[in-house]
Amino acid sequence: MTSPHHPQSWPEEPGDAAPSFAAATLPSATIRLEAEAAAFITRYRRNRRRYAGGALVGYLAFTVVASTTPELMRSRVAGHLSAALLLMAMQIVTLLWAVAGQRLQAERLDRETAGVREQLAAHRHQRQA
Amino acid sequence: MSTPGNQAMLVVGFLLFMALCGFLCLLTDSDQDDSHLAQPLIRPLRPWQHGLAISGTAMSSVSLLGITGLVALTGGDGMTLLLGMVLSMVLLALVLAEPLRRAGHRTVSDALARRMPQRSVRVALALVTLLVCLCFLVLQLATVGTMTAFLIGLPGDGPKTACIVMIGVLMVSLAVTGGLRGTALIQIVKVVILLLTMGAVVAIILHRADWNPERLLGGAASRSGLGDAFLGFGVQYGPGALGIAERLGTAAGLPLAIACLPQVTMRVLAVPSPRATRSAMRWAVAQMLLISALLAVIGLGAAAVMGANALVTADPTGSSSILVLSHALDPDGFLLSAVSCAVFLAALATITDVTLAAAGAVGHDLYAQVMHGGEVSRARVMTFARWSAAVIGGLAVVLAAFASSWPLLVLSALGVALSSSALGPALVYGLLWPRFTSQGALWCLYGSTVLSLALTAVSPLISGSASAVFPDLDFHLIPLTVPAVVTLPAGFALGWLGSILPRRKAAAAAQRFEELTQAEFAGVDAD
Numbered sequence: 144m145t146s147p148h149h150p151q152s153w154p155e156e157p158g159d160a161a162p163s164f165a166a167a168t169l170p171s172a173t174i175r176l177e178a179e180a181a182a183f184i185t186r187y188r189r190n191r192r193r194y195a196g197g198a199l200v201g202y203l204a205f206t207v208v209a210s211t212t213p214e215l216m217r218s219r220v221a222g223h224l225s226a227a228l229l230l231m232a233m234q235i236v237t238l239l240w241a242v243a244g245q246r247l248q249a250e251r252l253d254r255e256t257a258g259v260r261e262q263l264a265a266h267r268h269q270r271q272a
Numbered sequence: 273m274s275t276p277g278n279q280a281m282l283v284v285g286f287l288l289f290m291a292l293c294g295f296l297c298l299l300t301d302s303d304q305d306d307s308h309l310a311q312p313l314i315r316p317l318r319p320w321q322h323g324l325a326i327s328g329t330a331m332s333s334v335s336l337l338g339i340t341g342l343v344a345l346t347g348g349d350g351m352t353l354l355l356g357m358v359l360s361m362v363l364l365a366l367v368l369a370e371p372l373r374r375a376g377h378r379t380v381s382d383a384l385a386r387r388m389p390q391r392s393v394r395v396a397l398a399l400v401t402l403l404v405c406l407c408f409l410v411l412q413l414a415t416v417g418t419m420t421a422f423l424i425g426l427p428g429d430g431p432k433t434a435c436i437v438m439i440g441v442l443m444v445s446l447a448v449t450g451g452l453r454g455t456a457l458i459q460i461v462k463v464v465i466l467l468l469t470m471g472a473v474v475a476i477i478l479h480r481a482d483w484n485p486e487r488l489l490g491g492a493a494s495r496s497g498l499g500d501a502f503l504g505f506g507v508q509y510g511p512g513a514l515g516i517a518e519r520l521g522t523a524a525g526l527p528l529a530i531a532c533l534p535q536v537t538m539r540v541l542a543v544p545s546p547r548a549t550r551s552a553m554r555w556a557v558a559q560m561l562l563i564s565a566l567l568a569v570i571g572l573g574a575a576a577v578m579g580a581n582a583l584v585t586a587d588p589t590g591s592s593s594i595l596v597l598s599h600a601l602d603p604d605g606f607l608l609s610a611v612s613c614a615v616f617l618a619a620l621a622t623i624t625d626v627t628l629a630a631a632g633a634v635g636h637d638l639y640a641q642v643m644h645g646g647e648v649s650r651a652r653v654m655t656f657a658r659w660s661a662a663v664i665g666g667l668a669v670v671l672a673a674f675a676s677s678w679p680l681l682v683l684s685a686l687g688v689a690l691s692s693s694a695l696g697p698a699l700v701y702g703l704l705w706p707r708f709t710s711q712g713a714l715w716c717l718y719g720s721t722v723l724s725l726a727l728t729a730v731s732p733l734i735s736g737s738a739s740a741v742f743p744d745l746d747f748h749l750i751p752l753t754v755p756a757v758v759t760l761p762a763g764f765a766l767g768w769l770g771s772i773l774p775r776r777k778a779a780a781a782a783q784r785f786e787e788l789t790q791a792e793f794a795g796v797d798a799d
Binding site for chain 1: 348351358362363365486493500504506516519520523527547554789793
């Protein structure tokens with residue numbers, strides 16, 4: 144009745160086997176890796192803020208304009224196409240831009256971070272052991 | 273609207289869908305939801321299937337009927353709600369789904385428990401989840417029961433109550449026997465059938481308009497009786513400061529409410545990995561965009577073909593617009609039967625999902641985690657959850673039978689207010705704000721719930737207006753019919769205030785959040 148249990152991961156499981164160099168690394172390497180990870184996490188967050196912010200700010204601006212200036216929204220732009228319908232169409236374009244842009248950026252970041260994630264996971268497993 | 277031939281077709285269609293859903297539930301077998309040992313009868317769902325299930329869960333039958341009616345009667349205001357539905361999926365895709373899937377195990381409480389393991393937070397989340405689920409269950413059951421009685425030509429309160437009870441019992445039994453994967457399959461079938469039937473209606477509408485959108489818009493505007501106002505905003509809530517506030521409240525509250533609904537987050541948590549979540553959400557956004565576009569055309573078509581007067585005569589709220597239009601487009605009744613069956617299937621899928629989400633809150637959160645501290649076998653949890661689903665479903669059927677004569681706007685307004693203002697801030701802060709503490713969670717969960725209930729109780733939805741629950745009484749104190757205008761900002765403010773007041777705890781929470789984020793990045797357990 145509930146979902147299967149899955150281990151937590153970001154964004155996919157790292158390799159099962161630790162890289163062979165992991166055993167020989169020093170604590171300073173862990174510190175360096177954690178700093179790199181922190182920088183990547185910041186980039187993930189910035190990526191999310193950029194696209195989600197763009198979509199939400201656009202929608203809020205649309206909502207405020209649509210709610211406060213109903214008369215203006217009724218004015219026709221071309222044929223029966225009103226300013227309201229045009230703004231709505233622009234909103235949909237903005238939403239699609241946000242979804243597509245966030246996906247492309249996130250996948251690029253996934254590729255860049257794969258190595259760091261594997262090394263960091265190996266170090267953490269080593270420390271826990 | 274219904275003839276004996278139509279009625280027979282409808283009953284056969286309803287029974288066929290019930291049989292199909294029962295078959296899917298048996299095929300998937302709910303016991304296998306948690307079993308890694310048994311070989312499942314069907315293979316695990318793929319990300320695109322999860323995406324369809326997520327968007328299908330978000331689009332309930334009440335939204336389908338209600339928003340189409342609003343588009344037909346108010347034009348731009350209804351279309352704004354459809355845009356809000358799409359935004360809810362975008363909000364999930366960009367902000368909530370991935371962090372939720374990374375953090376959560378089975379329920380939202382699990383996701384927050386990493387940062388806030390206190391039982392009080394779990395109890396609060398489970399109680400609010402139950403309240404939201406009950407609101408939606410009663411709303412869906414009352415709507416589908418009323419629709420069924422209307423379609424099969426049984427007027428009066430008695431047959432309506434009988435329809436609610438029979439449909440409720442059947443749907444709840446599906447939720448009890450079917451697991452998460454079984455109901456996901458039902459959602460996928462629902463989405464496909466909805467797209468096919470709505471696509472057929474849209475094709476007929478556009479054919480009538482000579483495939484000219486200009487002609488459709490012009491016809492809808494002229495026959496709506498509103499003229500150019502139909503193509504703008506402001507018809508639903510009227511002019512003035514109150515109208516502006518209610519429009520803002522609806523536009524801001526609806527997307528967040530849908531994104532945070534327990535049944536929607538339950539579907540997100542069922543996706544096998546965070547990367548799969550990203551893929552699933554793309555499908556969910558695309559499907560929601562497609563169905564919203566179809567519903568917008570159907571609403572415009574209803575206004576253009578039928579005119580506002582005919583729609584209001586059939587149903588003052590406009591909720592039966594799609595059914596009235598289907599009958600007008602095909603007087604033989606085949607289209608009406610197909611659309612009614614699709615709406616019935618949508619209701620069935622929604623009710624089973626909401627029942628499952630409520631059972632998850634009781635079985636997993638309250639019984640397994642709060643009462644037994646997680647030290648209980650999965651088999652016992654499953655048994656308890658099944659019984660919980662039966663009890664919650666039974667309670668919802670009884671409440672729906674009583675509430676069937678109420679204006680159902682009160683339940684949807686309360687459900688949206690609770691989901692957006694109590695669950696919304698808890699989820700957004702819990703997944704994204706490092707300084708969020710358990711005190712902040714309790715303040716926003718309990719504070720917003722009490723505020724939502726209080727504002728609804730003293731609003732014109734309950735008393736003081738002809739369309740109120742108690743039209744003969746008048747104890748309303750505020751003119752607001754959209755409590756989310758107040759409760760949404762209040763919920764976020766309470767969560768923020770409760771978190772920053774003990775500064776030491778907020779700093780510790782921020783440190784814990786960073787540790788967890790680093791651990792998730794590496795793909796290891798922080799503890």
